[in-house]
Amino acid sequence: xxxxxxxxxxxxxxxxxxxxxxxxxxxxxxxxxxxxxxxxxxxxxxxxxxxxxxxxxxxxxxxxxxxxxxxxxxxxxxxxxxxxxxxxxxxxxxxxxxxxxxxxxxxxxxxxxxxxxxxxxxxxxxxxxxxxxxxxxxxxxxxxxxxxxxxxxxxxxxxxxxxxxxxxxxxxxxxxxxxxxxxxxxxxxxxxxxxxxxxxxxxxxxxxxxxxxxxxxxxxxxxxxxxxxxxxxxxxxxxxxxxxxxxxxxxxxxxxxxxxxxxxxxxxxxxxxxxxxxxxxxxxxxxxxxxxxxxxxxxxxxxxxxxxxxxxxxxxxxxxxxxxxxxxxxxxxxxxxxxxxxxxxxxxxxxxxxxxxxxxxxxxxxxxxxxxxxxxxxxxxxxxxxxxxxxxxxxxxxxxxxxxxxxxxxxxxxxxxx
Numbered sequence: 419x420x421x422x423x424x425x426x427x428x429x430x431x432x433x434x435x436x437x438x439x440x441x442x443x444x445x446x447x448x449x450x451x452x453x454x455x456x457x458x459x460x461x462x463x464x465x466x467x468x469x470x471x472x473x474x475x476x477x478x479x480x481x482x483x484x485x486x487x488x489x490x491x492x493x494x495x496x497x498x499x500x501x502x503x504x505x506x507x508x509x510x511x512x513x514x515x516x517x518x519x520x521x522x523x524x525x526x527x528x529x530x531x532x533x534x535x536x537x538x539x540x541x542x543x544x545x546x547x548x549x550x551x552x553x554x555x556x557x558x559x560x561x562x563x564x565x566x567x568x569x570x571x572x573x574x575x576x577x578x579x580x581x582x583x584x585x586x587x588x589x590x591x592x593x594x595x596x597x598x599x600x601x602x603x604x605x606x607x608x609x610x611x612x613x614x615x616x617x618x619x620x621x622x623x624x625x626x627x628x629x630x631x632x633x634x635x636x637x638x639x640x641x642x643x644x645x646x647x648x649x650x651x652x653x654x655x656x657x658x659x660x661x662x663x664x665x666x667x668x669x670x671x672x673x674x675x676x677x678x679x680x681x682x683x684x685x686x687x688x689x690x691x692x693x694x695x696x697x698x699x700x701x702x703x704x705x706x707x708x709x710x711x712x713x714x715x716x717x718x719x720x721x722x723x724x725x726x727x728x729x730x731x732x733x734x735x736x737x738x739x740x741x742x743x744x745x746x747x748x749x750x751x752x753x754x755x756x757x758x759x760x761x762x763x764x765x766x767x768x769x770x771x772x773x774x775x776x777x778x779x780x781x782x783x784x785x786x787x788x789x790x791x792x793x794x795x796x797x798x799x800x801x802x803x804x805x806x807x808x809x810x811x812x813x814x815x816x817x818x819x820x821x822x823x824x825x826x827x828x829x830x831x832x833x834x835x836x
Contacts, residue, residue, distance in 0.1 A: 421448040449468070507554075511524065548571065585782070585783060597700040612640070617643075638664065638761065668692075727767075731751070
């Protein structure tokens with residue numbers, strides 16, 4: 419079987435890094451086309467021996483990209499075309515059909531209740547999505563939460579499959595040497611309580627909440643691992659709050675580690691070695707995720723794999739599991755006051771590493787890639803899909819969040835200032 423993956427971009431992001439990881443574990447010959455931005459993940463795929471083509475698409479309405487993409491698909495004689503992210507799904511599904519590919523799979527990585535990849539979910543976005551979805555063969559949801567959203571949108575349930583994101587948990591195992599190395603590299607005090615946060619510096623991630631909480635936590639530090647268009651506004655907010663000296667903007671942190679710079683660091687850049695994401699998670703004492711909309715919550719699962727206690731607002735990877743499955747995961751409110759209370763409790767508890775919960779093994783990439791293989795083989799053979807969209811193993815009622823230990827505080831939760 420020969421597979422083509424089409425994705426909107428290949429910078430450092432959850433869906434992008436997920437594709438890079440999957441390519442290492444899927445047993446098929448595979449190529450990748452990125453519509454734009456052949457960034458760090460594209461370089462990593464190429465370093466692994468993969469082939470990435472950049473379509474150099476000028477924007478959402480660059481219709482000239484469609485015949486180029488159709489020609490590349492036809493010339494490649496692919497058995498399966500697999501699309502990732504909104505723009506790639508719109509163009510990729512249509513191009514695959516024009517190229518007469520019979521099996522077209524899409525993964526829905528980022529459908530929120532109100533937004534998709536930063537786009538408000540208005541009638542236009544929904545209409546285009548549903549029209550293109552009908553050109554596909556199956557749609558993969560990364561969590562039961564997303565499967566339910568797709569069904570509510572109007573995607574036929576028989577076409578929806580749940581294949582969760584996967585992680586290489588061993589890569590995130592705690593390493594004391596990496597902790598020391600990355601702390602020195604980032605300028606973190608040896609004994610400070612350090613909060614970690616991972617993700618694009620975008621408005622939807624709501625990292626401003628953590629800056630507000632940090633102002634109420636004397637002695638604590640915050641490391642933001644990510645890049646994005648909100649960086650300058652976050653820096654300005656940190657300055658207004660008087661916490662600039664206790665905030666580290668670590669930039670994009672790839673998952674791959676390299677030896678030349680020492681444990682926990684990867685590659686080189688003009689300003690020196692950069693911290694890897696596993697290295698950053700070794701260096702911090704807890705993970706905080708204030709995002710109010712997540713399709714899966716990959717950063718939270720990676721934090722748990724590193725043995726960190728986690729305070730979060732929403733994470734389907736946890737919330738869709740049976741109650742009590744994830745000790746160490748504290749679901750809290752959206753406000754800065756709620757995070758202040760949660761993080762203060764963790765600060766008082768002191769630095770500790772927790773046992774990796776069994777739930778993390780559920781998301782082992784070898785298991786999730788095997789699930790995806792079953793989907794490919796079923797849709798290619800035109801047989802019924804392997805199992806219902808809502809896997810009974812999750813044992814969670816729609817709309818509930820049973821998997822987390824709910825953190826309660828006596829702090830009044832007023833909506834935070836923006």
